[in-house]
Amino acid sequence: MFRRSPHACQTASQVQIRVDGIAVSVPDTLSVAAAVLQVHGWQGYRRHHDGSPRAPLCLMGSCHDCLITVDGQPNRQGCLVPVAEGMQVERQGGGRHD
Amino acid sequence: MIESRHADIAIIGAGPAGMAAAVRLAEAGVHPVLFDLNATPGGQIYRQLGNPQVGAGVMGEEYQHGRSLVEAFARADIDYRPLSRVWWIGRKGTGYDLGVVQHRAQSWHAERLILASGAMERGWPFPGWQLPGVMTAGAAQILLKQGALLPGVSPVLAGSGPLLYLLAWQYLQAGQPPALVLDLASASRYRALLRQPRRAWHGRNYLLKGVRMIAALRRAGVPVLLGVDGIQAEGREAVERVRYRHRGHWKTLPAALLLTHFGVVPEPQLARSLAIPHRWETGQQAFLPERSEVLAVEERLWVAGDGGGIGGAINAEREGRLAALEVLQSLAGKAQDGLARERAALQRARRRDLEARRLLETLFRLPGDWLEVQPEDTLVCRCESVSRGEVERAITQGAAGPNQLKAFTRCGMGPCQGRQCGESVARLLAHRTAQSMDAIGYYHIRPPVHSVTLGELAAQQET
Amino acid sequence: MRQDFLIVGGGVVGMAVAYGLARAGQRVTVLDERDDALRASRGNAGLTWVQGKGIGMPRYAELSLDAVQAWPAFAEELQARTGVDLQYERRGGVDLCLDADEAETRQAEYRTLQTVSPRLAREFEWQYLHRDELLEHLPGLGERVHGGTWSPHDGHCNPLYLLRALYAASLDLGVTLHPATPVQSVARRAGRFVATTPRGDIEAERIVIAAGLGAQTLAPMLGLSGAVRPLRGQIIVTERLPLIDQLPTPQIRQTASGGYLIGDTHEDAGFDKGVTLNMVNALAAKAVRIFPRLSQARLVRAWGALRVMTPDGNPLYEASKACPGAYNINCHSGITLAAFHAGDLARAILDDCLSQDFPQFSGERFHVPA
Ligand SMILES: Cc1cc2nc3c(=O)[nH]c(=O)nc-3n(C[C@H](O)[C@H](O)[C@H](O)COP(=O)(O)OP(=O)(O)OC[C@H]3O[C@@H](n4cnc5c(N)ncnc54)[C@H](O)[C@@H]3O)c2cc1C
Numbered sequence: 013m014f015r016r017s018p019h020a021c022q023t024a025s026q027v028q029i030r031v032d033g034i035a036v037s038v039p040d041t042l043s044v045a046a047a048v049l050q051v052h053g054w055q056g057y058r059r060h061h062d063g064s065p066r067a068p069l070c071l072m073g074s075c076h077d078c079l080i081t082v083d084g085q086p087n088r089q090g091c092l093v094p095v096a097e098g099m100q101v102e103r104q105g106g107g108r109h110d
Numbered sequence: 111m112i113e114s115r116h117a118d119i120a121i122i123g124a125g126p127a128g129m130a131a132a133v134r135l136a137e138a139g140v141h142p143v144l145f146d147l148n149a150t151p152g153g154q155i156y157r158q159l160g161n162p163q164v165g166a167g168v169m170g171e172e173y174q175h176g177r178s179l180v181e182a183f184a185r186a187d188i189d190y191r192p193l194s195r196v197w198w199i200g201r202k203g204t205g206y207d208l209g210v211v212q213h214r215a216q217s218w219h220a221e222r223l224i225l226a227s228g229a230m231e232r233g234w235p236f237p238g239w240q241l242p243g244v245m246t247a248g249a250a251q252i253l254l255k256q257g258a259l260l261p262g263v264s265p266v267l268a269g270s271g272p273l274l275y276l277l278a279w280q281y282l283q284a285g286q287p288p289a290l291v292l293d294l295a296s297a298s299r300y301r302a303l304l305r306q307p308r309r310a311w312h313g314r315n316y317l318l319k320g321v322r323m324i325a326a327l328r329r330a331g332v333p334v335l336l337g338v339d340g341i342q343a344e345g346r347e348a349v350e351r352v353r354y355r356h357r358g359h360w361k362t363l364p365a366a367l368l369l370t371h372f373g374v375v376p377e378p379q380l381a382r383s384l385a386i387p388h389r390w391e392t393g394q395q396a397f398l399p400e401r402s403e404v405l406a407v408e409e410r411l412w413v414a415g416d417g418g419g420i421g422g423a424i425n426a427e428r429e430g431r432l433a434a435l436e437v438l439q440s441l442a443g444k445a446q447d448g449l450a451r452e453r454a455a456l457q458r459a460r461r462r463d464l465e466a467r468r469l470l471e472t473l474f475r476l477p478g479d480w481l482e483v484q485p486e487d488t489l490v491c492r493c494e495s496v497s498r499g500e501v502e503r504a505i506t507q508g509a510a511g512p513n514q515l516k517a518f519t520r521c522g523m524g525p526c527q528g529r530q531c532g533e534s535v536a537r538l539l540a541h542r543t544a545q546s547m548d549a550i551g552y553y554h555i556r557p558p559v560h561s562v563t564l565g566e567l568a569a570q571q572e573t
Numbered sequence: 574m575r576q577d578f579l580i581v582g583g584g585v586v587g588m589a590v591a592y593g594l595a596r597a598g599q600r601v602t603v604l605d606e607r608d609d610a611l612r613a614s615r616g617n618a619g620l621t622w623v624q625g626k627g628i629g630m631p632r633y634a635e636l637s638l639d640a641v642q643a644w645p646a647f648a649e650e651l652q653a654r655t656g657v658d659l660q661y662e663r664r665g666g667v668d669l670c671l672d673a674d675e676a677e678t679r680q681a682e683y684r685t686l687q688t689v690s691p692r693l694a695r696e697f698e699w700q701y702l703h704r705d706e707l708l709e710h711l712p713g714l715g716e717r718v719h720g721g722t723w724s725p726h727d728g729h730c731n732p733l734y735l736l737r738a739l740y741a742a743s744l745d746l747g748v749t750l751h752p753a754t755p756v757q758s759v760a761r762r763a764g765r766f767v768a769t770t771p772r773g774d775i776e777a778e779r780i781v782i783a784a785g786l787g788a789q790t791l792a793p794m795l796g797l798s799g800a801v802r803p804l805r806g807q808i809i810v811t812e813r814l815p816l817i818d819q820l821p822t823p824q825i826r827q828t829a830s831g832g833y834l835i836g837d838t839h840e841d842a843g844f845d846k847g848v849t850l851n852m853v854n855a856l857a858a859k860a861v862r863i864f865p866r867l868s869q870a871r872l873v874r875a876w877g878a879l880r881v882m883t884p885d886g887n888p889l890y891e892a893s894k895a896c897p898g899a900y901n902i903n904c905h906s907g908i909t910l911a912a913f914h915a916g917d918l919a920r921a922i923l924d925d926c927l928s929q930d931f932p933q934f935s936g937e938r939f940h941v942p943a
Pocket residue numbers: 072122123124125126127128145146147148152153154155156172194195196197226227228229230231248249251273276374377380414415416417422423424426559560
């Protein structure tokens with residue numbers, strides 16, 4: 013899991029999003045992937061088509077291991093989508109083939 | 111047919127190179143359109159600098175350096191388009207067609223184009239690198255910049271390159287020192303350095319900075335192991351243990367988070383997608399697009415910044431400005447007397463910087479035979495889960511080049527478009543067939559360079 | 574060592590013939606170009622397909638029928654030899670008609686075919702199904718599709734794995750493979766055939782030109798027809814999606830790995846195998862029209878490839894009169910015909926009876942009388 017540093021500047025506003033249906037509040041500067049890493053960590057992030065567990069590797073748009081469902085749209089690159097108020101995020105921990 | 115929007119000048123990337131190019135053009139009264147993936151300008155190094163989340167004390171002075179550029183960019187008259195993915199690039203007439211997704215798909219035509227799409231971290235396979243709990247040092251740094259996020263557990267850092275030590279140092283400043291730093295650079299590097307005293311001298315500032323960082327880490331009780339030559343991540347659903355080989359012995363350490371870094375290489379997709387010729391640069395251990403002294407690739411195409419070869423943030427900024435000067439000259443249709451001095455100064459500084467960087471290349475060189483000694487089942491292609499053994503089997507079954515290999519194994523066919531495995535595949539082929547990296551070449555890259563949905567494209571077709 | 578056959582071209586046609594000949598005990602050498610050469614075999618749709626073949630030349634439709642009948646045993650054999658799963662399936666296929674006009678024309682063509690060929694009248698099974706009737710074969714089919722012709726003969730495979738299996742099986746049978754060895758010229762010298770390459774001359778008793786578009790220059794050197802021309806097709810592929818029980822169509826099919834392969838266009842673009850923004854957009858729109866659920870699917874790949882087209886679009890199986898022992902093999906359905914190429918065609922080449930067995934496909938039909 014990742015936590016907000018005690019040294020953080022207080023310049024970010026918080027937004028409320030839902031991750032797997034549960035409301036959480038995160039800084040609005042985060043990407044969806046970063047928000048999930050803060051809320052849940054890397055475990056349970058996503059299951060690959062071969063059944064293996066996966067989570068974000070690069071957070072900059074190159075590895076595609078951060079795929080996640082955003083507002084009902086599956087397989088979005090979580091690291092390239094900024095969080096927004098009211099956003100619904102679902103981890104694909106059970107894979108896409110369920 | 112879809113109507114294209116027109117741009118005289120387009121820039122892809124809002125890192126130091128793209129921002130500097132845009133600012134310099136705007137100063138001259140020319141207003142480019144600039145596309146960038148991220149929500150805020152800054153690129154990799156200056157990510158989130160417009161609204162920083164962590165104090166200067168943690169991030170270091172290099173990060174702060176970008177402030178004035180980010181501010182100048184914010185003030186300049188530029189058609190800046192954040193959260194825009196350039197997924198298509200192609201030649202059309204004397205210019206370039208761009209397919210962009212910014213909320214929805216749009217087509218653009220640009221008469222002149224500056225590629226400033228920067229770098230990415232090198233994909234470097236080791237057993238378990240696909241496990242949750244393995245992330246790149248760059249990713250960890252992005253969390254720090256984006257939201258002041260620190261790992262809740264003490265991470266192991268492994269790999270090679272300045273970014274690895276920078277992150278270790280930043281974690282230290284933030285009060286979350288790593289458990290251990292494993293340096294995987296080739297053991298012969300110091301010998302190589304001794305043979306190149308000139309190079310060491312040119313790069314003395316880098317050397318000094320590195321020595322200071324390592325000293326700070328050691329003072330804080332963080333073990334920094336040099337000469338590590340093997341690494342593995344193990345666990346079922348996520349990393350539980352890290353194994354590493356030091357002085358011929360494997361050691362095991364319980365750990366939940368392994369942050370790795372194996373250097374940065376140009377983000378290849380846009381240049382490759384235009385079939386720009388590339389060559390393998392031994393110093394950087396990377397394929398670089400071929401460009402002229404003035405960064406031109408074609409008459410109306412320039413590559414600026416780390417996308418053309420790794421030179422770091424300051425150099426990227428210079429190259430951006432240099433590319434802008436070339437664009438101004440191209441617009442005027444003739445040499446601009448007033449720009450000659452500025453250009454000469456930029457070029458001088460650029461050559462000096464690149465010379466100094468050669469030291470880093472020597473210092474952080476990774477072992478050349480790394481891949482061949484990884485266990486057979488180590489994944490080379492993460493997207494399609496293709497192992498090293500599978501790649502080698504396909505080579506013995508007649509796959510003579512990267513594209514035939516891709517066809518035979520699906521290696522490189524997944525959504526990352528070969529970004530993570532392209533270099534590895536070329537290395538394995540070069541090794542197996544005893545040819546040079548240039549003789550082997552690279553995947554044939556075609557769009558999409560970035561994600562786009564059929565619906566986004568279909569909607570564009572219908573309007 | 575003395576070689577019986579030189580095969581110029583390591584595409585699916587050359588490799589099928591090489592495999593067939595090697596299986597019959599011949600010593601075979603294959604010469605191929607570099608990794609970045611033009612290769613239809615790496616850019617096709619993977620259909621093993623009878624529908625639409627032989628309009629105007631029923632013999633081609635019959636040949637396609639023979640080929641798809643030989644496919645199951647062929648696939649099994651290759652799989653057993655190499656362990657490569659060809660992902661071959663023959664459960665029937667549907668050629669979609671987006672509107673009523675298309676439906677009319679299609680049915681008229683098939684009926685004509687069956688009037689001229691008694692065999693096709695007997696054996697070529699097909700049926701026109703309206704959109705609602707197709708739902709069982711193609712769940713989720715969009716409302717803006719008129720219908721399509723269904724036929725039980727059609728199927729699909731992974732054409733890349735077919736190519737891989739042909740390579741693996743051929744190497745296993747002792748075929749010598751020279752990649753990155755472009756043939757600059759071919760000639761007959763002292764009763765043998767010599768291919769000149771940057772790596773030197775390579776010789777054999779007989780030679781098969783299976784060089785796809787490369788035949789344009791090579792075939793005439795041996796008195797064979799070089800009349801092939803490129804016709805570009807563009808294809809796009811989506812990310813992997815959950816597998817659905819459905820039939821393949823030439824417009825769109827779900828591959829064994831889950832991605833939807835959407836194709837394919839017919840464009841005269843010379844030797845440019847690139848992709849174009851307009852075509853990719855058009856293919857995406859067509860896919861969404863056929864399966865509206867694909868609207869959210871991400872595009873992961875797009876490519877263009879050049880079909881190897883003879884003047885009348887039918888295969889060219891030609892034995893040289895001027896240089897006996899030289900053959901030219903060209904076609905634009907090399908996947909469908911692979912089972913036939915490795916079987917009956919290789920046998921006819923071996924026995925040197927190509928012109929007797931397959932007279933309709935000789936190059937003479939393109940020779941304009943002076
Ligand atoms: C993860 C990471 C972290 C780094 N951290 C540091 C650091 O802390 N200190 C340091 O000195 N150097 C760092 N570097 C090195 C870095 O490459 C240079 O310092 C510098 O950022 C290079 O500047 P640039 O303008 O060339 O490219 P970048 O800063 O990389 O900017 C390129 C921009 O182009 C965008 N882009 C790329 N492709 C597309 C596309 N198809 N469509 C739209 N936009 C696109 C990217 O999103 C990015 O914003 C880092 C590199 C990486 C990869």
